[in-house]
Each structure stands twice: as structure tokens, then as C-alpha cells.
Amino acid sequence: MPKTMYDKIWEGHVVEQRSDNVALLYIDRHLVHEVTSPQAFEGLRVSGRTIRRPDSIIAVPDHNVPTKDRHKPNPDPMSTAQLAALEANAKEFDLDYIPMDDVRQGIVHVVGPELGFTQPGVTLVCGDSHTSTHGAFGALAFGIGTSEVEHVLATQTLVLKKSKNMRVTVTGELPVGCSAKDVALAIIGRIGTAGGTGHVIEYAGPVIEALSMEGRMTLCNMSIEAGARAGLVAPDEKTFEYLKGRPYAPKAGQWDAAVSYWASLRSDEGAKFDREVLIDGSEIVPLVTWGTSPEDVAPVTGTIPLVESFKDRAKQEGVVKALEYMGLAEGTPITDIKVDRVFVGSCTNSRIEDLREAAAVIKGRKVAGHIIEAMIVPGSGLVKEQAEAEGLDKIFTEAGFEWREPGCSMCLAMNPDKAGPGEHVASTSNRNFVSRQGPGARTHLVSPAMAAAAAIAGHFVDVRDF
Amino acid sequence: MEKFTKISSIATPFPRVNVDTDIIIPAKHLKSIKRTGFGQFAFESVRFDADGNRIEGNVFDGERYKGAQILIAGDNFGCGSSREHAPWAIADMGYRCIIAPTFADIFAGNCVKNGILTVELPQDAVDALVLAAEGGQVINVDLEEQVVVCGNARYEFDYNSEQKEMLMQGLDEIGQTLTAKAAISNFEARQQRMTPWLYR
Incomplete structure (x- = not known):
């Protein structure tokens, strides 16, 4: 068989x-x-x-x-x-x-x-x-x-x-400006944070x-966010x-x-999967989370969904609570969300390619004046060494980013790196849970390119227009 | 590990969906190197405001649900981080059983290791139990019979037979596994021949 x-x-x-x-x-x-x-x-x-x-x-x-x-x-x-x-x-x-x-x-x-x-x-x-x-x-x-x-x-x-076996097949070709993080968020947005519970997901x-x-690695990292x-x-x-x-x-x-x-x-030809999900990769756009669950995603070109657009009553209540915590109103365009802090790092997005992706957006630009702190935290000392050999650290620091030592950092705020209450964080990490990045902090999950663009613009912006 | 056979208790209703383990116990409280003492920090954002003042009327403090050993929770309870501090905190608060429509996999596994029974029931049954809990009714959970009884309502639930035995007998799982030492050694000998690069 x-x-x-x-x-x-x-x-x-x-x-x-x-x-x-x-x-x-x-x-x-x-x-x-x-x-x-x-x-x-x-x-x-x-x-x-x-x-x-x-x-x-x-x-x-x-x-x-x-x-x-x-x-x-x-x-x-x-x-x-x-x-x-x-x-x-x-x-x-x-x-x-x-x-x-x-x-x-x-x-x-x-x-x-x-x-x-x-x-x-x-x-x-x-x-x-x-x-x-x-x-x-x-x-x-x-x-x-x-x-x-x-x-x-x-x-x-x-x-x-x-x-159980689940297969998520992503067809087509990923558009320019989108990366693995957008693929991960698109999948979670589609199947929900409990969509993969009880399953191992094979991506194909x-x-x-x-x-x-x-x-x-970015994609598999967020499998747990899909349950x-x-x-x-x-x-x-x-x-x-x-x-x-x-x-x-x-x-x-x-x-x-x-x-x-x-x-x-x-996997052998003809192997049986208990569940199959098909996603057209050509239709993926850069995504931003607006709520307190990684399934709360919207395209950067879109708006925060209306509460009544959710069918399930319990989810509606959850969305109301999430928007209250995030200090956001339904129907708001994503690009109207102002960003106070930027974090590029975590086990999701702190590898050399992630830093290159951020650097390509940042090069020659400056972090917006009102941003409290924008930091780039390499995933390891070896990544840091490689980035420095390529001169990426200079690009970051000249733009006004902090260039840090490796660690989990502001992904989970159990070290000195934290966001303050009420602050909106453009973050390349994996969880936008309540108080995850510091008590009262409001996390928006994005790709490294989108986080970098938000740091420069001071609000979310479509990196494809950047 | 404490055995679990049956309990009879009032219950705390907390039916919020997608409650993650960061809500159950925030990361800043994971720095202890012990297994105990996490209950005081459990559900911090539900129990305390940003200034650290207790939020009046929260379900976890006050007299109303005091002594409850059962927690009635929402769908996908315990999602997120694998931190076992979450069930340690819940156990430290005095809970022995959580009832929800579904649980996240790692959290549910961690509960078993700490003598906490997780019961999955359909949403409408959980909704009914939330009302019963709010009304102060006693809920009975019987693991041997795999049934939850509340007033005239009776809900049967599925449970993995290995885990049932572990909970009912309060077994030391490591001790159990070590009785299979010979099988583990045989596996290693075979694997080392086939994939020697995995051994140093």
C-alpha cells in the first residue's frame, strides 16, 4: 500500500x-x-x-x-x-x-x-x-x-x-513581494488555528x-499555529x-x-491523506494579522472584517474581544493601522534569507520618526556573522534599526525585549496572542519585508508598492 | 501522580474560544525551575488589570466558584506553546478536569501527565454545562464509565484507553517504559546498522 x-x-x-x-x-x-x-x-x-x-x-x-x-x-x-x-x-x-x-x-x-x-x-x-x-x-x-x-x-x-495525514498543496507561483510567511498565514487563515489538530501536515x-x-522552515514553523x-x-x-x-x-x-x-x-504516489487542502499560491498577497489569533489575517490591500461576517457565535464574541484588545474597529483598512514598534526575528523569521529580505526593503531608507524601537535580532551567532559579512548590519543601523545578539527576544517577552501596553508591533514572530510581546502589547504578524516596510512608512503598507 | 477515577464538584465556566497557553500562564512567569507555585499567575490577564489590580467578578477569584475542580472551557483550549507550566498552573488552582469541545494536542497530552482529565464534548453539551456551572450545579465526572452527569443530563465521552489506565492508576510512565528496555536496545542495534550516522 x-x-x-x-x-x-x-x-x-x-x-x-x-x-x-x-x-x-x-x-x-x-x-x-x-x-x-x-x-x-x-x-x-x-x-x-x-x-x-x-x-x-x-x-x-x-x-x-x-x-x-x-x-x-x-x-x-x-x-x-x-x-x-x-x-x-x-x-x-x-x-x-x-x-x-x-x-x-x-x-x-x-x-x-x-x-x-x-x-x-x-x-x-x-x-x-x-x-x-x-x-x-x-x-x-x-x-x-x-x-x-x-x-x-x-x-x-x-x-x-x-x-492523521493531511496534505496542503500550494500550486502556481508565489507573486513577487510574498514569502513563506505569507504562505503560512494564508494557510492558517484558511483552515483556522484548530484546522490541523490531530494531524501532521505535509506541504507539497x-x-x-x-x-x-x-x-x-518558516512555513513548517507555523504548522503549530494551524493546530x-x-x-x-x-x-x-x-x-x-x-x-x-x-x-x-x-x-x-x-x-x-x-x-x-x-x-x-x-510520500508514495497514490498515498492516502485523511484531509487535503488546495491553495492557489498565485493568489496569495502580503498578509497582516489584525486580532489575537494567528487565524485573524487580512490582505494588506483589505480591511479588518466585519464581526457579522463570522458565522459562528463563539468566534464572533472572540472577534469583538480581540478588536477591543487591539484597539481597532471592524472595517478599518489595514494600511490605516499605525505601527509603534518593529521586531524582525524569532524562530519563524531570523535566518539569513529573512534578513536579506528585510535589508532589500530598508536599504537607503530611514525608520519613521515616531517608531519607538525597531530591532533586528538574528537567529544565531552564525547568522549574525553571515549578515555582517554581507554588510546587512550597516544597512539596518544606518536606517535606525537596532542590531542585536541572537535569542528569542521579543517573540515572547521573557527577556528584557518587550513592547509596551497599547503599542502596535509589526512582528515577524509567530503568535499575536494577548500580552505575548509584553502586557497589553498589540502584535501584528507579518513577513520580514512587510515588517521592514512598516518600519519605514510608520504604518502597514503593501511592500509590493514600496 | 495522583489517581483520577471520579469527581463531583461545582465548575468554573470559561467558554472563551482559542484560549492559548500564554493566557493560561504568561511567559514571564516561566522562569521558575520548580513545578509548583504557578496557580497565582494563572489566567493573569483575565484576573488582573494592567496595573495589577484584581478584576472584580472574574470567574477565577471570589466566592462564587471557589473550590471548583472542573473547568468548562471553549473550543481549541490550550493552543499555542507546549509549556507544561499551563497544566501545572491549572492543577495548582485546584482543577482536576477540563471539559471543552476540543483541546490542542500538546496541551491535552501534558494534562494527562499531571493527573488532569480533559473531556471533549459537543458544543451544545458544553453550552449546557456552562449554564449549569453558572447556576452553581454540581457536575459529576466518571472516568471509568466515561460519562459526565449533571442533573438529568448525561454525556458520554471518548477517551484513549492507554491514557485512561495511566490516569486511573496514577502510573509513572517512565517507569512503565523502562520495562521495555530490551526492545529499545534491540531497536538501537538495528538502527545503528542501518543509519550509523545517527550515532556518535
Whole structure:
């Protein structure tokens, strides 16, 4: 029977079948950061357990780390304690640990791929929902809770229920001015934030094939915003090319065997998907979120929808609450929304291609006078190095942007980077939830090009006219 | 882990849709390295205004729903971040069961690990339970029978059999899995032959 890529990776990792759709699944790769791991390590100590395969783990701090003044003491004692706990645990359990002052340090979901740790066909977990990012390589990658982190550390497995198969096919050709972020938002706008619940989404079609690895990571990153624990893209020549020579990638003697295994992973012709979604990529336009759920998207050329346009009563109530929080009225043109702050960064959009995309818009221009702060936060020290080698940092700072050190930064405001109450933020991150970027902050999710254009114009603007 | 068999309690109605784990527990409160003490920060934006003053009449504070062990929630409850701090916070508030039309996958999985039962019921049943909760009625949840009973209404629910056993017996899942150590070793030996580059 023809199989999907998800079926193949799943079946290749079953240690024990428990019942019809529940299995003990083997986990190949584990990324660990400071926020969701301390209680797991403590659990191991309390039960006198050890880590089964330290060689399957990379530990790196990202959520809490300050993105400037790193040489100064961290002003937050609780962050300091959490960062210290990660370092101490990595040492005690003998893990590959990347400290804050290492050039490889960055956001886990940027670091894993960059080091070649993320590979096609592996099962990869992390105590972070955006682990779905790594599906861009054809890895079965998903976020887990802290109890599961402990379970993986101790047993190298998880007890899991198999998800259903869903395929999102994006046809045609993506218009100029649109990027992977717009594709992700278009999909979430179509199927909703619960549209992928219980499913693994495979992204397919010419638009996906044409995306770079960075673009595929952006797309898979936001699978969780569509409710799917994992996203997948079939590995191809671009994937192999990206991985070749990276530190954790297979070495010369094993490379050919690895590639032929990776090439066998794609979904078979005629494989059955439980749900299929078809999107015409040629019709995608730059999108902006106006509410407090990533499904609240509107084209930059459009308006905030009318409350009565939503059929469901509960959703109508949600929209009223969201607009109240956002300080916006239904029917308002998107380009009338003024922006107070701009953030280019996060595990969604902080890779070299994202920074190039922003720089192309920013070059030779200035940040609008009323913008409180516009910052660009590279996803890792290696991305930062590359951007500086290309002179992108100069383009940013000359325009009035701040150029920071790598970390999760203002995506989730658990470090010094925050937005103030009532401020509208043009953000390349993944969640526009209430108070996500700081208490009372109003987040609008956009692509790097759209965030850059908003910084220059001072309000949302169609980057295609820019 | 505390066992879950059945509970009988008043319930807190909070039927908002798409409640994400940032609403349940904001990221700034995730810096503790312990599993306890998160309840005081739970649903912060619902309970406190921007100046930190308690919002009068919020469902989580005050006498009305005090002691409730059941939370009646809206569709897609627990979406967003995988933070297990969300169920830790909910458990810390005293809840043992959440009833909603649907739950986000990671959140629901995290609840089981912490002895919290998540019950999915159709929207109209949840609507009826919200009214019952607002009226102060006692709701009975029986995991063994897989049924929610409230007054004359009776709602059966589906539940995964493995997770049911785990909850009902309060099992240590890691301990259970370690009994399969030989199978895990066999898997590794086979995998190392086929894909040696995954081993260092």
C-alpha cells in the first residue's frame, strides 16, 4: 500500500506497538533549552535515573538571554538562575552545550538545522511547540511538554498516538513581494488555528518546492499555529545541498548512503491523506494579522472584517474581544493601522534569507520618526556573522534599526525585549496572542519585508508598492 | 501522580474560544525551575488589570466558584506553546478536569501527565454545562464509565484507553517504559546498522 512520508518515518521508529494507533516511538534527536528542561533534569535526579543517549542532545539557551549588553550581569535573577541551571545540568549529564558567548549560540530551531543536527527521516523533539520547524528537512519534529522531555531523556522514546495525514498543496507561483510567511498565514487563515489538530501536515506543490530551506522552515514553523503538531516537506536536492558539510551531518563515507535513504522518504504516489487542502499560491498577497489569533489575517490591500461576517457565535464574541484588545474597529483598512514598534526575528523569521529580505526593503531608507524601537535580532551567532559579512548590519543601523545578539527576544517577552501596553508591533514572530510581546502589547504578524516596510512608512503598507 | 477515577464538584465556566497557553500562564512567569507555585499567575490577564489590580467578578477569584475542580472551557483550549507550566498552573488552582469541545494536542497530552482529565464534548453539551456551572450545579465526572452527569443530563465521552489506565492508576510512565528496555536496545542495534550516522 502506498505510504505517506509521515507513515514511513513513524513506522521506521516504532519500538513497540501498544494498541491500534498507540506506539512506543524511538526519538533520534533532542534539543534542550533553559525554560522547559530544569524540572525534567530534576525529575531524573529525584528518581536516580540517567540519560540514555547524551549523544542525541544539544543544549542551548535562547528564551531568556538578553540581546544586548551581554557582558553586563543579567538584571533578572530568575533568568540568571534558569540559565545557570541549564549549564549545570548539561555539565552534570555530559551534554553538548553551546554557551551564550559561543558563536553557534542562538534559537534552538535555528541552531539545529544550521549545525546539520536536523536531518531527513529523524524523529526530533524539543520542549517547545515550534519544533515543527525542523519538518522542513523531512524530519518528524514536534514540541513536547516537560514530562515528555524527562521521558525522552530517560528512555529515548515517547508513548504516542499516531496522528492523521493531511496534505496542503500550494500550486502556481508565489507573486513577487510574498514569502513563506505569507504562505503560512494564508494557510492558517484558511483552515483556522484548530484546522490541523490531530494531524501532521505535509506541504507539497510547486510553491513549496520553489521555497528555499529557510522558507520551508518558516512555513513548517507555523504548522503549530494551524493546530498541527508537526509539518513536513519532502527532502530534495536543496535539502541535501544545505546539509552537506555541516558539523553534525553524515561524513563523506556515510554521505551517499544517507542521501539514498533520505530520498526514499517522500510520500508514495497514490498515498492516502485523511484531509487535503488546495491553495492557489498565485493568489496569495502580503498578509497582516489584525486580532489575537494567528487565524485573524487580512490582505494588506483589505480591511479588518466585519464581526457579522463570522458565522459562528463563539468566534464572533472572540472577534469583538480581540478588536477591543487591539484597539481597532471592524472595517478599518489595514494600511490605516499605525505601527509603534518593529521586531524582525524569532524562530519563524531570523535566518539569513529573512534578513536579506528585510535589508532589500530598508536599504537607503530611514525608520519613521515616531517608531519607538525597531530591532533586528538574528537567529544565531552564525547568522549574525553571515549578515555582517554581507554588510546587512550597516544597512539596518544606518536606517535606525537596532542590531542585536541572537535569542528569542521579543517573540515572547521573557527577556528584557518587550513592547509596551497599547503599542502596535509589526512582528515577524509567530503568535499575536494577548500580552505575548509584553502586557497589553498589540502584535501584528507579518513577513520580514512587510515588517521592514512598516518600519519605514510608520504604518502597514503593501511592500509590493514600496 | 495522583489517581483520577471520579469527581463531583461545582465548575468554573470559561467558554472563551482559542484560549492559548500564554493566557493560561504568561511567559514571564516561566522562569521558575520548580513545578509548583504557578496557580497565582494563572489566567493573569483575565484576573488582573494592567496595573495589577484584581478584576472584580472574574470567574477565577471570589466566592462564587471557589473550590471548583472542573473547568468548562471553549473550543481549541490550550493552543499555542507546549509549556507544561499551563497544566501545572491549572492543577495548582485546584482543577482536576477540563471539559471543552476540543483541546490542542500538546496541551491535552501534558494534562494527562499531571493527573488532569480533559473531556471533549459537543458544543451544545458544553453550552449546557456552562449554564449549569453558572447556576452553581454540581457536575459529576466518571472516568471509568466515561460519562459526565449533571442533573438529568448525561454525556458520554471518548477517551484513549492507554491514557485512561495511566490516569486511573496514577502510573509513572517512565517507569512503565523502562520495562521495555530490551526492545529499545534491540531497536538501537538495528538502527545503528542501518543509519550509523545517527550515532556518535
